[in-house]
Amino acid sequence: MNDPFSILDKHVAVFGAGRSGRAAAALAQREGAIVSIWDQGGPEVFEKVPRGIEIHPKFTEADAENFTADLIVISPGIDTFSPLVKAFSKKAPLIGETELASKYYTGGIIGITGTNGKTTTTELVSLILKQAGLGGTPCGNYGAPLSEILLAPNVPAAIALELSSFQLETIENLRPRVSIWLNFAPDHMDRYPTVEDYKNAKLRIFKNQLHEDAMVVRHGEDIGNQLAKLITFSTESRAADFFSDGVTITHQGRILLDLEAETCLRGLHNAENAMAAMAACMAYGIDPTIIPDALQGYAPPAHRCELIRTLDGVEYLNDSKATNIHALESALRSQDRPVVLIAGGKDKGLDYAPMIPVLRKQAISAITFGQIARPLARIFATAVPTTAVTTIEEAIHSARSLAPRGSTILLSPGTSSFDQFNGYEQRGDTFRDLVHQLH
Numbered sequence: 001m002n003d004p005f006s007i008l009d010k011h012v013a014v015f016g017a018g019r020s021g022r023a024a025a026a027l028a029q030r031e032g033a034i035v036s037i038w039d040q041g042g043p044e045v046f047e048k049v050p051r052g053i054e055i056h057p058k059f060t061e062a063d064a065e066n067f068t069a070d071l072i073v074i075s076p077g078i079d080t081f082s083p084l085v086k087a088f089s090k091k092a093p094l095i096g097e098t099e100l101a102s103k104y105y106t107g108g109i110i111g112i113t114g115t116n117g118k119t120t121t122t123e124l125v126s127l128i129l130k131q132a133g134l135g136g137t138p139c140g141n142y143g144a145p146l147s148e149i150l151l152a153p154n155v156p157a158a159i160a161l162e163l164s165s166f167q168l169e170t171i172e173n174l175r176p177r178v179s180i181w182l183n184f185a186p187d188h189m190d191r192y193p194t195v196e197d198y199k200n201a202k203l204r205i206f207k208n209q210l211h212e213d214a215m216v217v218r219h220g221e222d223i224g225n226q227l228a229k230l231i232t233f234s235t236e237s238r239a240a241d242f243f244s245d246g247v248t249i250t251h252q253g254r255i256l257l258d259l260e261a262e263t264c265l266r267g268l269h270n271a272e273n274a275m276a277a278m279a280a281c282m283a284y285g286i287d288p289t290i291i292p293d294a295l296q297g298y299a300p301p302a303h304r305c306e307l308i309r310t311l312d313g314v315e316y317l318n319d320s321k322a323t324n325i326h327a328l329e330s331a332l333r334s335q336d337r338p339v340v341l342i343a344g345g346k347d348k349g350l351d352y353a354p355m356i357p358v359l360r361k362q363a364i365s366a367i368t369f370g371q372i373a374r375p376l377a378r379i380f381a382t383a384v385p386t387t388a389v390t391t392i393e394e395a396i397h398s399a400r401s402l403a404p405r406g407s408t409i410l411l412s413p414g415t416s417s418f419d420q421f422n423g424y425e426q427r428g429d430t431f432r433d434l435v436h437q438l439h
Helices: 019-030 061-066 083-089 097-102 118-131 146-151 195-206 268-284 288-295 325-333 353-362 373-380 392-402 424-436
Strands: 011-015 034-038 054-056 071-074 094-096 108-113 135-140 158-162 178-181 214-218 229-234 242-244 248-251 254-258 306-311 314-318 339-344 363-369 386-388 408-411
Touching: 011 019, 011 083, 019 034, 019 071, 019 097, 019 146, 061 083, 071 083, 071 097, 083 094, 094 097, 097 146, 108 118, 108 195, 108 268, 118 135, 118 158, 118 268, 118 288, 135 146, 146 158, 178 195, 178 268, 214 268, 229 268, 242 268, 248 268, 254 268, 254 288, 268 288, 268 325, 306 424, 314 424, 325 339, 325 353, 339 373, 339 392, 353 363, 353 373, 363 373, 363 392, 373 386, 392 408, 392 424
Parallel strands: 011 034, 011 071, 034 054, 071 094, 108 158, 108 178, 135 158, 178 214, 214 229, 229 242, 314 408, 339 363, 339 408, 363 386
Antiparallel strands: 242 248, 248 254, 306 314
């Protein structure tokens, strides 16, 4: 940081009593602050809050009238632009949990953002950093909150820090030594007024980078003028610094990694994730010869084009993590068998019309379910035969009746799960359980 930062004897109000909020509160307490924690839930949500911290259940806008604090630290799940937060932020400066933690972290940061692929790339960066003896703990939007990492006995020398747009909204001085911009597509339009607002939040990952830093960016992405050194990757253009055909990864024409022989990563989307991780770690100064050993045996996380089983010659893939259009499109493009697509969930206000060409090319039919089932079916029906149902169980049985031997039934919802599930994990787990029950 350029300016000294101290919260000693200052009142820090933490908004959100979840894991991030509790970690921020504990870190602020360790640094000598007088800490309070606020949440719209009842007393039960404060059960794991550290001792000595004042709690405020069921807080509302009305509580802002008599509110005083020196600093507000907000958890990423709370909408920064909500009337509730705006009412309180008039009384004190506001930062996010990740920003607070970054003020006390002295190691190296590889920051990862993008609409899709963040978690896989974060895991890959973490594995390479670990192989290099730097710790490389995955944290931020994936893994543990950064504040929690700083409270552990052994703080890693470098971290793989996944950064969502929600976290980037509230940074001030966070500066990755290397940043990764994987891709950009419209998402979270239920939170942001415009696509530009969402993109501008993402672009803040470059905000504090200087000429001596590096940024790894998917070739062709428009990120404006930035100071850091640009390194590009692509599965389409050999003009990029790193290129993959989905089988090997090359850097300036030299093969660095054979994905099929040396890893469990498959598909162009995973090739992009691997390239971004390799490029970032090499920019950090890591010897590329250690990378194959670091990635050997790695399999992508569950719910990301996860093969559940093959039944009657039909593959069942769980891509529940696909919570936006870009992720759905990537999943479809990565398939080399005819696809019966299962999509749907909560209506996030996204425009699915751009999906029509890839749907027409890759799919033979589609099943839509959830809150968005009928409007989504009307759009998809212009490309392939489409059926709207209510539940994921109905979707599976409908898809099975339509899928010929040699095809793939792909759950790739293209939107969030909060109409029927508590998250994409529960949605994917439900799909997996139901598929295993088929006979």
